[in-house]
Amino acid sequence: MRVLVTGAGGFIGRYIVKELLDNGYEVVALMRKKRKIEEAEILTGDIRDAERMKEIAKGVDAVFHNAAYASDYGKKRIFYEVNVKGTKNVAEACISNGVEKIVYTSSAGVYGFPNKNEWITEDSPKKPINIYQKTKLLGEKLLLEYKQLHVTIVRPPLVLGAGGKASFLLLSRAKNRELSYIGDGNNFITIAHAADVARCLRLALEKGGKGGVYNVVSFICRVRELFEEIARQLGVSVVEKHVPYYVAYFAAIFYEIFSKEPYLTRFRVKAFGTTRRISWEKAKKELGFQPAYDLKTTVEDMVKWYRAMKG
Numbered sequence: 001m002r003v004l005v006t007g008a009g010g011f012i013g014r015y016i017v018k019e020l021l022d023n024g025y026e027v028v029a030l031m032r033k034k035r036k037i038e039e040a041e042i043l044t045g046d047i048r049d050a051e052r053m054k055e056i057a058k059g060v061d062a063v064f065h066n067a068a069y070a071s072d073y074g075k076k077r078i079f080y081e082v083n084v085k086g087t088k089n090v091a092e093a094c095i096s097n098g099v100e101k102i103v104y105t106s107s108a109g110v111y112g113f114p115n116k117n118e119w120i121t122e123d124s125p126k127k128p129i130n131i132y133q134k135t136k137l138l139g140e141k142l143l144l145e146y147k148q149l150h151v152t153i154v155r156p157p158l159v160l161g162a163g164g165k166a167s168f169l170l171l172s173r174a175k176n177r178e179l180s181y182i183g184d185g186n187n188f189i190t191i192a193h194a195a196d197v198a199r200c201l202r203l204a205l206e207k208g209g210k211g212g213v214y215n216v217v218s219f220i221c222r223v224r225e226l227f228e229e230i231a232r233q234l235g236v237s238v239v240e241k242h243v244p245y246y247v248a249y250f251a252a253i254f255y256e257i258f259s260k261e262p263y264l265t266r267f268r269v270k271a272f273g274t275t276r277r278i279s280w281e282k283a284k285k286e287l288g289f290q291p292a293y294d295l296k297t298t299v300e301d302m303v304k305w306y307r308a309m310k311g
Contacts, residue, residue: 001026003062003205006030006066008037009029009032012194013067016202027039028043047082062099065087068082069081072130083136083139084135095146101150108155110126151211154204154283156216157215157217168306179241181223183273185222186222191218214283215278215283249273252266
């Protein structure tokens with residue numbers, strides 16, 4: 001099968017391309033700036049260009065729509081242009097070329113951060129808190145309106161692994177002794193390794209029903225356990241500093257207002273300062289998904305990459 005991957009040059013996109021190539025797919029990798037990927041056909045373009053997308057989608061059997069403006073801060077206009085209008089362009093390009101199947105990389109951010117111990121399922125209330133999460137939810141709704149398309153949606157939580165921005169921030173701040181617990185650190189955080197996300201996306205194409213929505217999770221742990229494992233594998237002292245939740249939250253507002261690249265955002269405060277337990281039972285039952293990574297192996301992967309990058 002010949003498949004198109006949008007956002008193929010990004011963090012998760014590179015894992016998707018590898019997963020598909022490893023499983024016998026013919027891959028067309030769309031990215032904004034050309035870079036070499038062995039065995040894949042490389043095309044450059046921007047999903048905001050509707051006519052270019054119609055050209056790119058020619059001759060493929062399915063599309064993994066992974067391209068997004070993914071950030072916890074930024075201009076609203078860009079989020080809408082990429083995550084909503086760009087998604088519409090991908091859908092219209094598929095229809096123009098008779099491509100029926102789209103697998104959409106969404107976000108567990110659509111649930112917001114309810115800060116409860118109850119399991120979050122695909123049917124849980126949608127309460128996105130920032131513009132990224134809101135536009136990803138709008139992208140989902142837009143795609144599902146196209147009844148002629150077979151759309152499947154996968155929602156990852158915080159994604160870690162070699163090559164990720166979040167991985168770099170965690171490791172560099174741990175190395176520089178800049179990590180702090182928001183609260184007592186005993187709250188639960190849900191994490192997916194990028195390779196597990198890619199595998200779940202492939203399974204969603206192969207086994208997912210029309211309109212199917214699936215959470216993808218590698219493991220759930222306490223924030224304290226994550227930080228302690230990072231410290232252990234980096235060989236640095238464990239985190240001891242604690243910041244009250246509301247102090248961190250109001251500091252994040254200050255950073256967001258007065259900094260172009262905020263050191264702290266409200267999203268990060270909620271991600272690391274509240275409890276979120278996301279269920280992946282549906283993906284397990286309907287797709288046969290089982291995570292290959294746990295806390296220890298995910299941090300091992302991150303640290304190996306970080307050390308190689310730092311030389």
